[in-house]
Amino acid sequence: KGYIDRAPQITDMELKITNISTSELVETMEDGAVMVKNLYLSCDPYMRGRMRDFHASYIPPFRPDSVMEGFGVSRVLHSKNEVFKCGDVVTGMTGWEEYSVIHNTAQLRKIEQDPDSGNDPIPLSYYVGLLGMPGFTAYAGFYEVCSPKTGDSVYVSAASGAVGQLVGQLAKLHGCYVVGSAGTSHKVDLLKNKLGYDDAFNYKTEPDLNAALRRYFPGGIDIYFENVGGPMLDAVLLNMAIHGRIAVCGMVSQHGMSSWQGIHNLQTLIAKRVRMQGFLQSDYLHLFPRFLEDVAAYYMQGKIVYIENMNEGLESAPAAFVALFSGGNVGKQIVCVATE
Ligand code: NDP
Numbered sequence: 262k263g264y265i266d267r268a269p270q271i272t273d274m275e276l277k278i279t280n281i282s283t284s285e286l287v288e289t290m291e292d293g294a295v296m297v298k299n300l301y302l303s304c305d306p307y308m309r310g311r312m313r314d315f316h317a318s319y320i321p322p323f324r325p326d327s328v329m330e331g332f333g334v335s336r337v338l339h340s341k342n343e344v345f346k347c348g349d350v351v352t353g354m355t356g357w358e359e360y361s362v363i364h365n366t367a368q369l370r371k372i373e374q375d376p377d378s379g380n381d382p383i384p385l386s387y388y389v390g391l392l393g394m395p396g397f398t399a400y401a402g403f404y405e406v407c408s409p410k411t412g413d414s415v416y417v418s419a420a421s422g423a424v425g426q427l428v429g430q431l432a433k434l435h436g437c438y439v440v441g442s443a444g445t446s447h448k449v450d451l452l453k454n455k456l457g458y459d460d461a462f463n464y465k466t467e468p469d470l471n472a473a474l475r476r477y478f479p480g481g482i483d484i485y486f487e488n489v490g491g492p493m494l495d496a497v498l499l500n501m502a503i504h505g506r507i508a509v510c511g512m513v514s515q516h517g518m519s520s521w522q523g524i525h526n527l528q529t530l531i532a533k534r535v536r537m538q539g540f541l542q543s544d545y546l547h548l549f550p551r552f553l554e555d556v557a558a559y560y561m562q563g564k565i566v567y568i569e570n571m572n573e574g575l576e577s578a579p580a581a582f583v584a585l586f587s588g589g590n591v592g593k594q595i596v597c598v599a600t601e
Pocket residue numbers: 305306307394395398419420421422423424425442443444445448488489509510511512513514515540541542543585586587588589590591592593594
């Protein structure tokens with residue numbers, strides 16, 4: 262609740278109990294709004310950035326004392342909107358609460374095939390993971406920013422997370438050699454034995470990241486999908502191949518730092534003619550329909566899998582969110598608030 266300056270200080274967040282009946286909520290609805298029951302809430306690292314007022318951010322900070330907002334999957338209970346009907350399942354920005362009134366319905370998307378109908382085996386929670394913002398980040402980042410070619414050597418950090426696990430699988434489908442890193446032996450095992458990575462390592466037990474990367478990429482890294490920043494990025498810079506590409510998706514290790522860790526090896530970009538490009542998934546939204554079609558098809562055909570870390574109950578949301586910054590999540594972090 263409120264502003265929190267440094268990630269290590271986040272130990273708990275306050276849950277505010279507001280006793281308001283759904284009929285009272287309905288009375289607050291303006292024309293065009295919907296009232297939803299929240300089913301699944303998404304915990305995403307970018308939300309940490311909204312917990313402080315940072316001038317160079319691309320998204321406004323949360324307002325202290327207001328309900329946390331984030332991506333979710335929800336069922337419409339009451340509608341004053343022509344597009345969304347009672348019973349529809351929708352995904353988009355909602356509140357970290359059991360019921361929400363959503364006025365900005367332009368950002369909502371109807372989940373057309375409701376798995377409850379028995380026709381669609383895609384779990385509803387995937388619409389904030391594999392088929393939601395993180396999945397789209399992987400898709401847009403890999404195809405639009407990495408300029409992948411068959412046979413490229415690809416390195417993914419935070420490789421078992423919501424974004425990383427799809428990047429690795431897309432790279433494999435593209436015919437690349439793919440290595441990922443993660444922070445536990447269990448995650449490394451998942452990378453190699455479930456997510457199809459060619460190889461993987463635990464960056465926390467490697468005494469020398471530079472040496473580790475040299476071992477996995479003797480010919481250099483053609484593509485680095487950057488999720489963590491800090492010392493990992495510095496080590497990668499020493500191991501890029503000529504004309505390599507670095508897609509800067511995120512720097513989760515730097516969230517909550519009052520000053521960012523310095524990067525020392527940027528000069529290698531020149532000699533190796535490396536292209537390093539930051540990106541936001543929101544710049545590529547025109548590709549979203551194609552992404553949904555492609556990735557849903559890959560999933561249905563059994564070409565990709567997706568790992569979720571599902572916490573039960575709204576009260577588990579603060580701890581689930583905080584765990585993102587110590588690697589407590591195994592796969593996409595979701596909070597299940599209700600199942601129907
Ligand atoms: P993840 O599911 O990967 O969860 C975060 C993971 O980061 C943790 O599980 C942990 O994995 C790793 N991590 C946490 N702290 C550190 C640290 N200090 N050093 C190294 N690794 C750490 O998150 P997402 O997949 O949702 O997000 C991945 C990245 O993508 C983030 O940086 C996020 O901000 C970014 N992002 C960018 C978007 C864009 O449009 N550019 C959109 C969405 C996400 P481990 O156990 O491996 O350490």
